[in-house]
Amino acid sequence: MDIVDYFRPVDLTQAVDWLADSDARIAAGCTDIYPAEAGPALAGSILDITAIDGMRGIAMEADHWRFGAATTWTDIVRAELPPAFDGLVQAAREVGSVQIQNAGTIGGNICNASPAADGVPCLLTLDAQVEMTSQSGSRILPLDGFLLGPRHTALQPGEILSAVLVPKSAARGRSAFVKLGARKYLVISIAMVAVRLTEIDGKIDTAAVAIGACSATAKRMSELERALSGMALHDDFTAEISDDLITSSLTPIADIRADAGYRSHAASELVRRALRAVVE
DSSP states (O other): OOOSEEEOOSSHHHHHHHHHTOOOEEESSOTTHHHHOSSSSOOSEEEEOTTSTTSSOEEEOSSEEEEETTOBHHHHHHSOOOGGGHHHHHHHTTSSOHHHHHHOBHHHHHHHTOTTOTHHHHHHHTTOEEEEEETTEEEEEEHHHHEEETTEESOOTTOEEEEEEEEGGGSOSEEEEEEEOSSSSSOOOSEEEEEEEEEETTEEEEEEEEEESSSSSOEEOHHHHHHHTTOBOOTTGGGGSOHHHHHTTOOOOOOSSOOHHHHHHHHHHHHHHHHHHHHO
């Protein structure tokens, strides 16, 4: 089937004006759109945002880090970022193959809204927000308010996810990302964990922990974070964390990759590994 219409603008205003009069799908790398297509070619109207000026790249602005929605995973791997972003960089290295990392984008990963999207837990630990732009202007939502469920987001008709914003207040400490799959690469996660910690005098000052692929959306573990705050960082500090504390708010599913019980068990182990990775 031939594409009805295809537009690759260089200006964001052009993009939102065109989108306002179209029911086009937005493409930002096509690593999800093409595999989901039943036919040999993309059907319907396509708005390609990859040539828009300023849509790709990472910049430190007045009060936040800005990741353009068309920033690729390879861009993130190669960027000079503070240690708080180490987990995001680690996740970027595990998104598909190198070829996928060269094409796939941070905005596309979020808008695809998969419960197993590798970048999302890391962004949650960074208190990330998403910027959406339309003809009427821009609005910003926290990432956990944007992701509403599997393949379901708060993006409205006529809106483009234009950027991911990480407040400078969250770009502190160190972070790590760990993932369990059937193999190392080219695999959908069974479970994954991102952790970011700040430390004062040998104790955890603040903790941010997010678990993915174990609920309808990746989620921050607020009860666990409160328990970690103030904990002394001795060699076996993770032994003090109970499985129930980690898994009580998860709602894992059973599918071809793992059953629900295994996912819960894996999440507990991955949380401990991620915590140790940050401390070590």
